């Protein structure tokens with residue numbers, strides 16, 4: 129059996145905690161280090177007594193880095209780990225909307241002779257979209273619809289009382305790049321769809337606050353030489369973070385299990 133027994137998990141919030149729980153009894157995958165901001169180390173050590181808690185990824189003795197922390201963690205932790213030769217799995221795909229970051233990730237992975245894997249997270253059909261791109265894509269549109277409370281603490285609150293919304297309200301229309309930069313905790317899927325498809329600047333994005341939904345609803349419409357597809361995901365949010373879909377956790381665990389599985393799907 130292939131195993132990865134020295135995993136560093138970056139971030140111990142809604143996704144990180146749920147990933148740890150799902151891996152707890154997995155004999156093939158062992159998280160040995162949990163990386164959190166320095167001020168959160170004492171609390172994290174109480175929550176994860178079985179792993180070492182650190183504020184940085186150790187420079188030696190790590191086989192795989194898994195990021196479930198947020199955009200800032202890519203520059204801070206993922207780039208140096210790649211450059212040292214450690215493969216990385218990344219959930220905060222929207223970070224690649226920052227100018228030059230995708231190129232820096234590629235350069236670091238080349239320097240370290242390793243690879244960074246962007247997980248599909250809360251969205252499906254990334255395999256179909258990335259395959260369709262090979263034949264040529266004409267248009268890709270993404271719509272993200274979440275309950276008003278999922279947009280708290282974002283630019284959607286500017287000039288708007290989210291609690292008072294009585295109907296679905298478009299809070300953003302523009303490119304995937306703008307969406308991911310403006311909504312770093314809510315538009316990672318927009319970035320993922322664009323990176324698999326037409327790119328950050330040509331993918332049309334609409335974000336909607338909808339008091340009539342209790343789910344995080346993601347819709348992708350794509351057309352190209354392959355034909356066309358429309359995908360709608362109605363994801364259940366995590367109780368610990370209404371911005372984040374539970375599927376993101378399962379996507380991270382799937383990515384890890386596929387790295388050790390004799391038959392990967």
Ligand SMILES: NC(=O)C1=CN([C@@H]2O[C@H](COP(=O)(O)OP(=O)(O)OC[C@H]3O[C@@H](n4cnc5c(N)ncnc54)[C@H](OP(=O)(O)O)[C@@H]3O)[C@@H](O)[C@H]2O)C=CC1
Nearest residue numbers: 139141142143164165196197198201220249250316369372
């Ligand atoms: N690809 C996808 O489909 C999706 C991707 N995501 C991405 O995953 C990220 C995490 O989501 P979620 O778990 O719900 O968010 P949470 O806010 O629940 O958890 C994030 C955790 O990471 C910690 N953290 C933040 N910055 C750093 C850092 N530089 N180094 C180490 N730890 C850090 C936070 O600590 P503290 O609170 O102390 O800052 C917090 O505990 C999101 O920010 C988003 O970028 C989310 C949903 C879907």
Ligand SMILES: O=C([O-])CC(=O)C(=O)O
Nearest residue numbers: 250314315316317372373
């Ligand atoms: O989890 C989700 O539903 C999607 C999400 O937050 C994101 O795209 O950043």
